[in-house]
Amino acid sequence: MNNHATKSKYHRKLNGDTVLVVGMLVLLVSVEGFIIYKILAETWEIAGNFFYLYVIFVGLIVVIETIGCLRVRESIKNHMFEFKYYD
Amino acid sequence: MGWNFTVAKGGVLGSLLAMLVAGTMYVIISLCASELGSATKLAGGPYDWARLFIGPGAAASVGLAVYMEYIALEAADAIVVAFIAQSIFPELQVFPVTLLVIALLTFINYRGVVAALTLNFVLTMIAFIAIVVFFFATAFGTVNIHPEYLFQGALPNGMIGLFAALQFGPWFYLGIEGAAMCAEECKHPSRAVPLGQQAGMITLLIGAAMTLYLCAVLIPADLLGVSVYPLFEAAQNSGIFIFVALLGLGTFLTCVASANGCVCDSSRSWFALSRDNYVSSWFSAVHPKYNTPYRAVIFTVPVAIGFAFSGFLDQVITFSIISGLLCYVLIPFSLIRFRKLFPQTTSRVRPFVGPLQPYIAYFAIVIAITILSTLFWGYKYNLIFAFVFYGIAYFYFSHRHKSSNIENNWTEMGWPLPRGSENVRTGKEAMGLGDE
Numbered sequence: 001m002n003n004h005a006t007k008s009k010y011h012r013k014l015n016g017d018t019v020l021v022v023g024m025l026v027l028l029v030s031v032e033g034f035i036i037y038k039i040l041a042e043t044w045e046i047a048g049n050f051f052y053l054y055v056i057f058v059g060l061i062v063v064i065e066t067i068g069c070l071r072v073r074e075s076i077k078n079h080m081f082e083f084k085y086y087d
Numbered sequence: 088m089g090w091n092f093t094v095a096k097g098g099v100l101g102s103l104l105a106m107l108v109a110g111t112m113y114v115i116i117s118l119c120a121s122e123l124g125s126a127t128k129l130a131g132g133p134y135d136w137a138r139l140f141i142g143p144g145a146a147a148s149v150g151l152a153v154y155m156e157y158i159a160l161e162a163a164d165a166i167v168v169a170f171i172a173q174s175i176f177p178e179l180q181v182f183p184v185t186l187l188v189i190a191l192l193t194f195i196n197y198r199g200v201v202a203a204l205t206l207n208f209v210l211t212m213i214a215f216i217a218i219v220v221f222f223f224a225t226a227f228g229t230v231n232i233h234p235e236y237l238f239q240g241a242l243p244n245g246m247i248g249l250f251a252a253l254q255f256g257p258w259f260y261l262g263i264e265g266a267a268m269c270a271e272e273c274k275h276p277s278r279a280v281p282l283g284q285q286a287g288m289i290t291l292l293i294g295a296a297m298t299l300y301l302c303a304v305l306i307p308a309d310l311l312g313v314s315v316y317p318l319f320e321a322a323q324n325s326g327i328f329i330f331v332a333l334l335g336l337g338t339f340l341t342c343v344a345s346a347n348g349c350v351c352d353s354s355r356s357w358f359a360l361s362r363d364n365y366v367s368s369w370f371s372a373v374h375p376k377y378n379t380p381y382r383a384v385i386f387t388v389p390v391a392i393g394f395a396f397s398g399f400l401d402q403v404i405t406f407s408i409i410s411g412l413l414c415y416v417l418i419p420f421s422l423i424r425f426r427k428l429f430p431q432t433t434s435r436v437r438p439f440v441g442p443l444q445p446y447i448a449y450f451a452i453v454i455a456i457t458i459l460s461t462l463f464w465g466y467k468y469n470l471i472f473a474f475v476f477y478g479i480a481y482f483y484f485s486h487r488h489k490s491s492n493i494e495n496n497w498t499e500m501g502w503p504l505p506r507g508s509e510n511v512r513t514g515k516e517a518m519g520l521g522d523e
Contacts, residue, residue, distance in 0.1 A: 017282060024289040031293050034226065035300040039103055042237040047100055050249075057107035061114055065289065067442045068118045072281045075439045082434060085278045 013086040014077060021069045028065070032058055088167050088315055088342075089258035089404045090295070091302065095312025096464070097252025098242045099303045104249055105256030106295055108454060113260040115451035116415055117288040119422040121281035122441040124267030126425070127500075128276045131359040132268035133414050136421035138363070139495055140428060144485030147365045148477050149417050152410040153356040158387055159407035160261065161349035162394035164342040165189050166403070170315045171339050185395045188346065189388060196350045196384045199377050207344040214337035215294060221322065221330050222297040225304070230325045232304040240308020247464075254461040257408050257415075259295040263287055264418060265352055277438035315400065350387055358383040365484055405466045409473040415455040419448035428505035435501055 036054055040047050047054075076085065093102035120132070129135040133153055138146035162185075169184035224230050242248060266284045273279040298318060302311055305321040314320050322334035358380035361370035374381040394403045423445045429436050462470045497504055 021282075021285065021289075024286060024293075028289050028293055031222075031296050035296045036103070038234075038300065039099060039237055039303070042234050043100055043241040045238075046241045050246075053104060054107060057104070057111050060111045061107065061292065064111070064114050064118070064443065064447060065285070065292075068114070068121075069285055069289075071440065071442045072121070072285055075281060076278050079277060079434060079438055083275055083277055083438070085275050 010080050010086050014073075014080060017076060018073055021073065025066060025069060029062055032061070088317065088400070089163065089261075090255060090298070091311050091314055091317045092255040092258070092401055092404070093252040094240065094303075094308055096255065097244060097248035097250075098240050098308055099237050100242045101244075101249045101252030102299060102303070105252040105254075106259050106299055108253055109256030109259055109458070110292055110295065112257075112415060112451050112454040112458070113263055113291070114288060115447045115454075116264050116418055117266075117284045118441040118444075119419050119448055119451070120264045120267035121284045122437065122439050122444070123418070123422055123425060124270045124280040124284070125277045125439040126437050128270045128273075130268055130271035130355060132265065132270075133418050133421070134356060134359050136425070137417050140421045140424035141417065142485065143365075143488035144481040145417055145420075146363075147360065147484030147488075148481045149414055150356050150360040150365060151480050152413040152417075152477065154353050154360070156407050156410035156414065157262065157265075157349040157353035157356070158390050159394050159403050159410065161189070161192070161346045161353065161387070162391045163400055163403045163407065164346035164349065165192075165391070165395055166400055167315055168339060168342045168346070171319065171335070171342070174316075175335075182395070186392065188343070189391050189395065192343070192347050192350050193384060193388050195347065196354065197374075197377065197379060197381050199379055207348055210340040210344040214341040215290065217330075217333040217337040218294055218297055218301070218318070221325075221334065222301055224327075224330070225301055225325075230305075230327060230330070233307075234304060236305075236307050237303055240303075240311070243308065251461055251464040253458050254408065254464070254466070255404070256458060257411055258404060259299075260288075260291050261407065261411055262348075262352075263291055264414070265348075268352065268355070277434075281439045350384065350391075353387050354380055354383040357386060365488075402466075402469065405462065405469045406473065409459070409462065409469060412455050412459045413473075413477055416452050416459075419445075419451045422448050428507070429502065430506060431503065436503070 036058055040051055040054065044051075080086065090102070090106075093105040097105065123136045124132065127135055127139065131138070131150075134146055134150040137149040165185045165188040166181070168188050169179075169181040172184050173179045173181055221230075225232055244251070263284075266287045267280050269283070270276040270280050302314075302317045302321045305324045306314065306317060310320075311317055316338050319331075319335050319338045322330040325331070357366070358371055360366045361368055361383065370383045370386060371380065372382050373379065394406070397403060422441070426445055431437065432440050459470070
């Protein structure tokens, strides 16, 4: 019973961490997408020749950060009972 | 402040590219710092990683670079605080106020750091909320913006400006790798360091993007490029009192908070160098009552005043960036060495395994060197001076510590021997037997 309660508490707290990171990632993609669209749309006559530079680097930021966050979640999930993260 | 010098070099488009390129580098550096910080659990951060995985020369160079990076940043923050104070009270002089800020923060850090850092967190949170509210108010049309400023200041210096703007890109995120330096004080560093580092990095990416957009649509590019407090100016141009008050106070308080954190980090770096006998061990004394490295804290004053005395914000910022970039070359390199020496992925050695390594670590090194090279436009003497300074430090400390023959005690950290050391040990034992 106690073990079940601990497991339930750990998974609830893990979900809390996951929601925090997913929420921030969604905000990151929205904000970066918004400002890049706004700036490139206003300056398209100039930026049209090299817009791909912005696409490449924003893509790298989002992809690497997302994979990194997934790996952080996986690491917490794997070690949460071993290191008693949520006691 | 500081990031807006990207606009002076490359216009709005140069600034946007610098923000994204530097952001990519910092995302990778954060992942490297997460893996290294959660594995070593040491407060010295980049200095300790270089000491353990590269060698004494690199460790001393990184220790000095962290010290210089933060102390120059402290001076820059103090200068901005003084400028804001002068804009509110025009009779004030900038230099005496700068000195007063440095002295006050040194005193706070001399007495203890916990309350000061808690205050830092609250001040930064207020400023971040102010930026988010200001951004959404602008995005939803509550504030009158000038989209024409984006086109007018898009690329004033042509394609070369796009490249030159990279040199101030790190200022959007400078110092975020310091989050991993709290590992020793965390209850669960293997969870707190990677999670805190990534959360901090995403917060900075969001804050940087919002700040750039707000300032670019509210301040003409030629004024934005030379502004000392761009967010405050953007708020003033919006004409809405609540934003002027919030952003004015927010800029002032975050600069104080940032300078305060810098005194803490730079003094700890100098303390670590002293503790390991890289500099005089006199600095490693701990205060009997306040438990702070008080001599190292006090020693930040003359150096910070030296930087502040120049009065040129861009010069101070440039030295901080060069020192930071040296760290951003050596942090990924420490990770590459760590993975070679300790390939194990056990919970004890490496509780957090970063993704896509070591390829992205090499990529971060390439970006850091590229940004360093762009400093050639406008700051080549600073660049040459920094190379000579850190080069001499590297060879001096390598030579000095080769003779003292200090070895890392891996078993004390609960780690196995690094790969390849078994052969060295067998060889040494065989030589010892031969001598006998």
